[in-house]
Amino acid sequence: MTNAAHGKRILVVDDGMTTRLYYRSVFEAAGFAVDEAANGLEGLERALLDRFDLLIVDVNMPKMDGYAMIARLRGDSAMQAVPIVTISTEAEGRDADRAYEAGADLYLVKPATPAQLVETAKLLTGVVA
Numbered sequence: 413m414t415n416a417a418h419g420k421r422i423l424v425v426d427d428g429m430t431t432r433l434y435y436r437s438v439f440e441a442a443g444f445a446v447d448e449a450a451n452g453l454e455g456l457e458r459a460l461l462d463r464f465d466l467l468i469v470d471v472n473m474p475k476m477d478g479y480a481m482i483a484r485l486r487g488d489s490a491m492q493a494v495p496i497v498t499i500s501t502e503a504e505g506r507d508a509d510r511a512y513e514a515g516a517d518l519y520l521v522k523p524a525t526p527a528q529l530v531e532t533a534k535l536l537t538g539v540v541a
Contacts, residue, residue, distance in 0.1 A: 425455030426470040452476030471500035486515035495536035
């Protein structure tokens with residue numbers, strides 16, 4: 413399902429269906445191909461089984477939280493170079509610290525604007541605007 417002009421793929425991992433649909437619409441409108449996972453465990457499996465150029469990961473999820481998912485991915489040599497952005501309602505500095513310690517490349521606080529999401533995705537995937 414690659415309708416992306418630049419061929420970049422994003423995996424969105426969030427337990428909120430509405431949030432996943434929002435991210436999908438924003439990223440697809442900007443030319444990205446988007447896949448989804450509804451929790452950290454599903455996200456971990458999808459990320460390890462397929463190739464993605466960027467992961468957007470919620471922090472608070474059932475089955476496996478975003479911190480644990482990212483730490484597990486960073487333990488896999490093939491996943492060490494894939495950019496991971498965490499997006500959470502948690503605005504405390506310690507939450508961002510935990511995300512960076514787990515291996516996230518960027519920590520955003522919800523709600524992230526469409527412009528912020530697209531700019532971040534383009535920057536981290538090397539898409540020239």
